[in-house]
Amino acid sequence: MNDWQRKSPLDWETYLNKLVKVVAVEKHEYEGWVLTVDPVSATIVLATFPENEKGSISFVMGHAVQEVEILQEGDSDMEQRLARILAPEESQTYSAEELERRKNALKTWLETNHIPVGEQGELGRTLSVAGVLSIEPPYGPEQCSSTNEIILARVQGLLQGFLQQQH
Numbered sequence: 001m002n003d004w005q006r007k008s009p010l011d012w013e014t015y016l017n018k019l020v021k022v023v024a025v026e027k028h029e030y031e032g033w034v035l036t037v038d039p040v041s042a043t044i045v046l047a048t049f050p051e052n053e054k055g056s057i058s059f060v061m062g063h064a065v066q067e068v069e070i071l072q073e074g075d076s077d078m079e080q081r082l083a084r085i086l087a088p089e090e091s092q093t094y095s096a097e098e099l100e101r102r103k104n105a106l107k108t109w110l111e112t113n114h115i116p117v118g119e120q121g122e123l124g125r126t127l128s129v130a131g132v133l134s135i136e137p138p139y140g141p142e143q144c145s146s147t148n149e150i151i152l153a154r155v156q157g158l159l160q161g162f163l164q165q166q167h
Contacts, residue, residue, distance in 0.1 A: 004065035005042040012037035015044075017074035017082055022046070022060050023067040030060050033074060035082055038062070047085055055085055099137045103127060106139050109162050115155075129155055 015034045022030045022044060032046030035057065042062025049055045074082070094102070103119075107127060110117040120128045127135040133146035133155055140163065141156040 002063065002065060004068060005062050007042070009037070009039045012039075012042070015068065015070065017079045018070050019072035019074065020044075020046070021069045021071055022065060023069075024060055024064040025066060028064075030058060031071070032058060033078065033082055035085065044068070047082055049081070055081075057085065094138050099125070099139075102139045103137070105166070106135070106159070106162065113158075115158075135159070 015037065017033065019033050020031070024030065030046060032048040035045040035047050037044050042065065044060045044062070044065065046058050046060065047055055048058070103125070107117050107119075110127075110129065116130045118128045118131075120126045120134070125137055127139065129135065130151075132148055133144060133151055135155075136143040136145075139159075141159045144152055144156050144159065146152040146155070
């Protein structure tokens with residue numbers, strides 16, 4: 001076990017959102033922004049942003065790490081950029097009013113198409129379709145869940161069509 005693997009998750013946390021140079025076995029060097037460190041294998045996940053590209057992710061296996069040197073601290077812009085790498089594109093934040101509007105528009109559309117729908121949960125934020133499928137905020141196909149795969153696929157398809165009409 002090497003020094004890097006002996007560190008604790010609290011030690012590794014000090015490297016998050018920082019530009020580092022990692023020296024690995026056989027003198028391989030990697031440079032990038034630390035997205036995360038796997039607490040089990042000590043593998044470092046690095047993000048790089050080549051010119052005019054979205055960004056790429058590379059992994060340096062924990063057992064191969066010999067040295068990690070911090071080259072630059074990350075600012076809040078870089079932290080947000082790194083957070084967006086792992087977040088799905090649809091995960092933009094919606095205001096409470098926008099979520100309510102999306103929920104009501106979808107509920108009205110489902111009712112217009114004679115699909116039984118109700119609200120459930122403490123705040124009524126979850127839509128329940130025919131008691132066998134639920135749709136969580138922000139009310140897209142990815143937020144549908146059901147144990148019945150056929151109903152799930154059909155409602156997701158309808159919802160995709162509905163959202164395309166909205167745009």
